[in-house]
Amino acid sequence: MAPNKVDIRPGVSVLAVLRHLNYKPWFALAEFVDNAVQSYARHQEALRAHHGDEFKLVVNIDIDTAAPARISIRDNAAGIALEDFGRAFRPAAIPPDRSGLAEFGMGMKSAACWFAPQWSVRTSAFGEDVARTVRFEIENIVNDEIEELDIHEELEDVNHHYTEIILEDIFQVPVGRTVGKLKEHLTDIYRVFIREGTLELRFGGDALTPQEPPVLTAPYFREKDQPARLWRKDVSFDFGDGLSVHGFAALRETANTAKAGFSLFRRGRVIEGSGDEGYRPAAIFGSSNSFRYQRLFGELHLDGFEVSHTKDGFRWDENEQPFLELLREHLDSEELPLLKQAEGYRARPARAQLANTATQAVNNTARAMEDNLPSALPDIADAPPVDAPDEELPHAGTLARKEFNIRFRDKDWHISIELTEDPAESQWLVFSDVAASIERPRRLDIRVSMIHPFMVRFAQTDSEDVEALLRVAAALALAEVIARESGVRHAGTIRRNVNDIVRSALSEA
Structure with missing residues (x-):
């Protein structure tokens, strides 16, 4: 040549x-x-x-x-x-x-x-x-x-x-x-x-500069009166035959569905889990709407494992299942149970994010009620109005509010639904039902507290979760109105009991 x-x-x-x-x-x-x-x-x-x-x-x-x-x-x-x-x-x-x-x-x-x-x-x-x-x-x-x-x-x-x-x-x-x-x-x-x-x-x-996400510092969710801990731990285990894993796992201070997940390294270079494609096997992270899926992250260096020729994935052979079992055992060991904390801990999101979520949920719920209530409840407008419940609605901390008018059998109703963050309000659901007059239609105001412990645990950043619970709350309020107009005495007892139960029993793990 x-x-x-x-x-x-x-x-x-x-x-x-x-x-x-x-x-x-x-x-x-x-x-x-x-x-x-x-x-x-x-x-x-x-x-x-x-x-x-x-x-x-x-x-x-x-x-x-x-x-x-x-x-x-x-x-x-x-x-x-x-x-x-x-x-x-x-x-x-x-x-x-x-x-x-x-x-x-x-x-x-x-x-x-x-x-x-x-x-x-x-x-x-x-x-x-x-x-x-x-x-x-x-x-x-x-x-x-x-x-x-x-x-x-x-x-x-x-x-x-x-x-x-x-x-x-x-x-x-x-x-x-x-x-x-x-x-x-x-x-x-x-x-x-x-x-x-x-x-x-x-x-x-x-x-290009990597950004390190802040790690959660908080008490264990089951020991809220104890000192805060840093939720990060080293991970190291050996498979034998030259296969080993080392690195760290931690919980993000701020939950982020796109950014959570593990990055898997080989020879200092990420093979799986870069960008918004974190390595999140269901055996560790659960479903995509779980809290582990949004908070758990880390860097794991795999030594002795083979990779694909394009270096975008590991060739696990029979090793992935044992790897996941050992990893899960390390992640949730009792001295710092990351998975339990990720699933049980709740932090209030920033108000702007909370307000955005609340607005979407309120608008969607109001639209569903406005479109569907007249045909779903055609007979309640024939009954005489009743006195309002004992509770008075709070007037502070509104996150999102929607008002609309509905006509039931030639009767006008004005309905409002609202999500609030009033810290003085201890109840999950409150409403008022005000009789119609010559000057104004019948009025039904429904309010749900977004900072109630039940909502903090189950519905904060995902508008669909918030909307689902808001619709349940609206259904309870409407059901109570119907029960009262049907002659049921003490119809508000069910709502009061629901408020007590979701606070005292169902808001905890």
Whole structure:
């Protein structure tokens, strides 16, 4: 082979197939970052000896959306030496050292072909005074069965070392929310290297910085009079046969359905659980509407486990079930029972969030009543009005209120439903039923306390949960009105008992 050629045999036809891999864009981009991290790790001592101890790996990712769109990935690692070209550019050429992030010999090739029909690599190796460029045009390579590619060489400063990959005319241009997701996932995938200060990862000129969620500090929900504890614990267990797990698990201070879940690492890099795709097996987290699903998070480093060739999932074989059993045992051990606390602890959300949830629930409930009550209760308007219940409605802390008019058999009713946060109100449900007069229609006011312990435990941030309980409360109020008008004495006893029971018995675990 001539010195200005690189052999890409055997099986160049596989390059055309790589476009159809089941990649997600952040894992495809991660392949290029992996190679940079691996190159830096192999030459770290030499690079720091040359540049000083403050030298760090910098990887820049830029997307140019102007047609034809392109993506560039640049790093200041040690570059690709000429002696490594054959392995670097030949499909499935497994590297001699598979202990790092580059282990399958397919990462750069598969990710580049998945992104674009043509791409190039320009690199200058540490200690060499030449820059070399290799260009891939996949359609031509496959159709003409090209087995060698030209290497373009040019002089370079011996102190310069880098690799720049240009993906041209890319198949799907990341724009809008996809760019945000790319940043979010890449930040998570490389959070350990960024946190340690060995990697500066930049996307569109912005340095990606992982954010650590605040950990819950609170008493155990069954011991509210005891001192607050930090709900974070170290996790470590060994499977034998070289398989082990270490890391931490914790509860988020603020529940977040999108951000909870575990991140599973291998060799310092996230394999599963980046961005909004946290690893949340049902055996640990329960259903998607459970409180564990919203609060539990952590970082778990799995040693000795195999991963898929796209490095976006573990090959569990028969090990996932034992892993989950041991993990659950560690998470809920008595000295700090994370799962029990996640399920039992309740914190009031911010007022803005509470008000938004209340507004949605009130509007939906009012619309359902306005649309359906006239046909569901056609006869109650014929009965004479009754005195209002003994309770008087509070007049403070309104979160959301909706009023509407209904006509029952030529009789006008004015109904309001309201969710409040009045701390002086101890009851879950109160209502007033005011008789009609010449000047005004009959009036029914229904109020439910959002800060009642029953609501705090079961319905705060999810508008559907709040709406369901609000509809039950409205049904109880209407049922009491109907019972009174049917001649039932002491009809309010049921409501009073419900208020007492949900506070004293059903608000606790």
